[in-house]
Amino acid sequence: CVTYNTLIKGLCRTGKVDEACQLLCVMTESKCFPDIISFNLIIHGFCSEGRFDEAIMLVKEMAWTGRSHENGNDPLPLGQSNFHKLEQAIKISAEMSNYCCTPNVVTYNTLINGLCKSGKLERAYELIHVMEAAGIAPNLVSYNTLIAGFCKSNRFEEANILVTEMPKRGCSPDVVTYSTLMNGFCKANRLNDALKSFGEMLDNGCVPDVVTYTILVDYFSVIGEVNKLYELLDKMEEVGCIPNHVTHSVVVDRLQKAGRTDEAEKLLNRMTKMRHSS
């Protein structure tokens, strides 16, 4: 089954979701039944091709099949989607693998992420309520995904509302949450707000990581504050945070665009020293 799922992942990643769907049927035929991971991969595939209606339809069918199996209801009537074969695969795997193909939190998070990435924030947000109604509690990833979506659209008010609401739902903001906000603010040229988020991150006991620092490195590279860059690198060294290939790439790209390749070179030397002394 792992082998099949690896194949499905490969097909989805290369834009061959339809072939991946066929593989589900092959699986059922060979008595190796698709599991929740198989379906989540397919949903991810649909989303990355922008085929949200099909992704959502698939989730609905999964949910329905799971429920109908528990309650003895009739299956969803056929003929209202292109999924006849898929439906068969779903039903069989629902019967054979202990309902493990009913949508789980990852399923919904995958959908939310797909919708956010294409700017359909309202639909993504609705899914929070949909999943709750289905008895599945949104988790940290659900909230972080939505917050990233709102930040990308410069809708910081709504992002902040989520940040204050999520603890009430049992999800404390983590380093990803705060880094997401910081990135949004930095890209919108709002350094003060970014630093405020940074402070909140520390206050709440989160430890900044290489992504967090790279976001700041990016900002100061764009505005060409080389002194600040050295300060940041000092700080990173102090806390044992090693710049990675993205940090390097950011510095080179930004300073090169500003025509300061000499500075970029010096900074790169500084960063490679950090890698070697660790």
Added chain:
RNA sequence: CGUUUUCUGAAGU
């Protein structure tokens, strides 16, 4: 350049 079967944050693409 992908050792890890599915979801979230940084550059490029």
